[in-house]
Each structure stands twice: as C-alpha cells, then as structure tokens.
Amino acid sequence: MKAGQKLVYKDSTYKILTIKNHTENGMQAMAVAPVDKNGKVDTTEIVIAYAGTNFADAKDRATDLQTVVLGDKMFEQSPAHPYTGSKIDGQVMTAQKFANEIKAKYPDAKISTTGHSLGEFLALTVSAENHWRNVGFNGPDPSNILSEKAKKWVEENPGMLTNYRNRADLIGNFGGDDISAAITVSMEMGTHLNPVDYHQLSNWTFDKEGKLKIPNNDYNQKAILQQAERYLMMEYTAKLSALLALRKKFQMSGRGISSNEQIYLDDSHALAIIETAVAEFKISTALVIKIYQDGMADAEKIWKETLQEARKCGDLLTESEILDELECVGCTEKRLVIEPCKDYQSKINKVKKMGDSFDRLAADIKNSIETLKQKDRDLALQLA
Structure with a gap:
C-alpha cells in the first residue's frame, strides 16, 4: 500500500492520505479519509489505523514485552546489552508523533483511531491522550502507560473507546480492562490447540453496513447491549456535529443568529439528547423487561415442579389434600x-x-420545531 491509493470496502471508498513505517522500532500506521460518490476526499473525517503485532518481526515482539507487559514507552534495541545507550522512542511515542502530524496537517478534521492487537493498544493510547473516539479489536489494556489526564478523560467519557475482544483470546485480554473499553464476545469457535487462533482479526465478521456481527447467544447479551449503546452515542455525537455546522451557517449570514434560529438550535439539541436517552432507555428496559418475564416464567415452572414432587410423595392423598399440606408450609400458587x-x-x-x-416529550419537541419552521420561512429555506 502507498499514500494516494484508494481502498474499497463493500459500498465505501477510502483514500490513504499518508503512511508511516518506522523502521527502527517497527511502528506502522496510516491515515485514511472517506471518498464521496463524486470522488471528492472528505478530510473532515479521518481515521488513523495502527498495525498489529507481526509475530515474525522481532521489533513487534520486543514492543509487546517492553511496552505492553512492562509499561516502558522507550524501545531497547539491544535487550541482551541494556544500559548501553541503545534506547530509542518506542512505538507508543512514534504513534503519538504520527497522530500529531495528522492533527497539524488537518486541524479541522474529526479524527478517530482503530487497530488490532498491538495496533489497538497503540490506538487506545493515542485516542485516550487526544480525547478521540476509538473502535478496534483484541487490544491489551494500555492503562499502565496512560497519563493521569488521559485516565481522567476516559473515566469521564465512557463509550468513547471500544475494544472488541474475543472471550477466548489470552493475548487480547491481557492487562484486564481498567479503561472500560472492552466489549467481550463469545465467538463460538470451539477448542483450538493454537491460542493465536483466537487472536486473529479474520475471526470478526461484519454486515453490509460495516457493523460488527455478534453471535446471539446467552453469553453475548451484555455485548449486544454494549454495542447498541456505543452506536447510539456515535449517532448522538454526529447530530451534535451537524448542529455545530448549522450554527456556523447561521453565523455566516452576517447578521448573527436570530431568536428563531437560536430556538431551533436549542430545540434540536434538546431533541438529540431526548432521542438518544429514549433509545438508550428502550435498550436497557428491553433487557429489564426480559428479566421480569423470565422471572414470571421461572415462578410458574417452580410451582409446577413443586406440585409434581408433592403428588409423587403423597400419592394416597387427593389433590385438595395435597394443596392443603403445601399451604401448611407456606407453599401456595398464590404465594x-x-x-x-x-x-x-x-x-x-x-x-x-x-x-x-x-x-411524548420527543414528539412535543418535534412539533415545536416544525411549527417554528412553518412560521419562519427564511429559517426553513436555510434548513432545506
């Protein structure tokens, strides 16, 4: 791959803006941006992708040990002869420098990161330090190298970092999940003699819209819920970005923002918050309702089993006598x-x-916005 090359994934096209290959410590990364239907590159949305561990590369293996396991950001080029002045910047440091280059070159871009394995470890670190969104796979937890400022941001912004992990992957699950980024998935892969098999990026599959497929089994119910919540937060963030762009459009008119325009922005902001809250509430309550319904089914099952056992023990008693005996010990269908x-x-x-x-609250806000647009034709034209 090279800078300028276009990558096609299903119905989407991306252009590689730049590639970084640090030959001394092994760090590899690229920055890509989407290409629209007219062939125009949209550099307002940039993704930095970091390469994962190449087990054939001694530099990557050394980074896994020195940085991921031991928490050292520097890279020891001669592990057998330390203290000889052979330390250089490690992959974490050059990963951040590459991010700084992209940030400086595209100051108005909304930047996010991705990666797999060591690449996701680097991506999580860079996103936490820069307050960016991340979605990646099988990355060890980087909390042992994060700054206190980054840790504070992670704690205050749950859901910004998403690290999908295979439940059976010992490598990707290393270090726990102190940054609460992990969504742990049971991949239903059975038993493999080689533990690396569970770590492969190719294990993950996606639907036609690029959304990760999570097997619908009992273990994955939490992961499915977490994924839905992350997508909701992404939609909410996109709505807020659109509102900021609209605010700039209103301000560019040269007359400032009118009272109706401000009302529209405020109502739209409130609507975005309410719609996100509604969606999150429905996802959560669907799980709660299922728990209640399961409880009702379990109660019915327990009563039937209790009645069956009582009938076996009291086979000489009538049905009413059996029920009377059960009632004596507080065991009734009513209870x-x-x-x-x-x-x-x-x-x-x-x-x-x-x-x-x-x-009802969301509907009231929508009606308020529509009424405002009908009253203010100039506002309606700007929104068209």
Whole structure:
C-alpha cells in the first residue's frame, strides 16, 4: 500500500492520505479519509489505523514485552546489552508523533483511531491522550502507560473507546480492562490447540453496513447491549456535529443568529439528547423487561415442579389434600406464582409508562420545531 491509493470496502471508498513505517522500532500506521460518490476526499473525517503485532518481526515482539507487559514507552534495541545507550522512542511515542502530524496537517478534521492487537493498544493510547473516539479489536489494556489526564478523560467519557475482544483470546485480554473499553464476545469457535487462533482479526465478521456481527447467544447479551449503546452515542455525537455546522451557517449570514434560529438550535439539541436517552432507555428496559418475564416464567415452572414432587410423595392423598399440606408450609400458587407475577407485571407496566413519557416529550419537541419552521420561512429555506 502507498499514500494516494484508494481502498474499497463493500459500498465505501477510502483514500490513504499518508503512511508511516518506522523502521527502527517497527511502528506502522496510516491515515485514511472517506471518498464521496463524486470522488471528492472528505478530510473532515479521518481515521488513523495502527498495525498489529507481526509475530515474525522481532521489533513487534520486543514492543509487546517492553511496552505492553512492562509499561516502558522507550524501545531497547539491544535487550541482551541494556544500559548501553541503545534506547530509542518506542512505538507508543512514534504513534503519538504520527497522530500529531495528522492533527497539524488537518486541524479541522474529526479524527478517530482503530487497530488490532498491538495496533489497538497503540490506538487506545493515542485516542485516550487526544480525547478521540476509538473502535478496534483484541487490544491489551494500555492503562499502565496512560497519563493521569488521559485516565481522567476516559473515566469521564465512557463509550468513547471500544475494544472488541474475543472471550477466548489470552493475548487480547491481557492487562484486564481498567479503561472500560472492552466489549467481550463469545465467538463460538470451539477448542483450538493454537491460542493465536483466537487472536486473529479474520475471526470478526461484519454486515453490509460495516457493523460488527455478534453471535446471539446467552453469553453475548451484555455485548449486544454494549454495542447498541456505543452506536447510539456515535449517532448522538454526529447530530451534535451537524448542529455545530448549522450554527456556523447561521453565523455566516452576517447578521448573527436570530431568536428563531437560536430556538431551533436549542430545540434540536434538546431533541438529540431526548432521542438518544429514549433509545438508550428502550435498550436497557428491553433487557429489564426480559428479566421480569423470565422471572414470571421461572415462578410458574417452580410451582409446577413443586406440585409434581408433592403428588409423587403423597400419592394416597387427593389433590385438595395435597394443596392443603403445601399451604401448611407456606407453599401456595398464590404465594409462588400469582403475587410475584403481579409484582413483575406492575414493574413492566411502570417501565413501559416511563418509555411513553419519553416518546411524548420527543414528539412535543418535534412539533415545536416544525411549527417554528412553518412560521419562519427564511429559517426553513436555510434548513432545506
């Protein structure tokens, strides 16, 4: 690959803006930008991709040990003869320098990072230090080399870093998840003799829209929920960016922002927040409702099993006598099934009612925006 080359993935085209290959420490990276249908490169959206561990490269293997495991940002070129002045900048440092170059060259760009394995370790580090979004795969946790400022930003901005990990991958899961970036997925790969098999990037598959496919099994329910929440946050961020662009458009008119324009921006901002909150609420409540429904099913199952066991033990008793004996020990259908299910149903109704309130609030804001656009024809023309 070389700078200027175009990459096609499904229906999307990207152009490689620049490539960095640091021969001394082994760090490799590229910056890419999307290309629209007219062939124009959109440098307002740039992704920096960092290359993962090449196990055949001694520099990458040394970086895995020195930086990932031991937390040393410097690179010892002669591990067998340390203290000989042979230390140079490590991959983490040159990864940040490359990011600085891209940031300086494209100051108005919205930059994000990606990577796999060591590449995701570098990408997570760079994103945390620069307050950028990241989505990558099988990366060890970089908290042992992050600055206190970066750690604080990560803590205050959950969901900005997304590190998909194979549950069975010992390499990618190294270091725990102190930065709370991991979405751990059970890939249903069975047993492999070679542990590296679980670490391969090729294990991950995507749908036609480029969204990662997560197998729908019991273990992955949390991962599916986490993924949905991350996509919601990305949509919310995109809406806010669009509003900022619209604000600039209004300001460029030369007369400042009118009261109606300010109302529109405020209402749209509120709508973006409400719609994101509604979507997050529905995702979370869907899981809660399922838990309640499972509880109702379990209560019914426990009662039936209890009744069956009682019938086996009291085969000389009538049905009413069996029920009377069970009642003596506080075991009744009312107590085990009817009352718990009534409580569960009440909670489900309360959750659904809260969702309806969110929907009504969003609808009211939308109506307010539409009414404003109808009253202010100049505003409507600017939004067209």
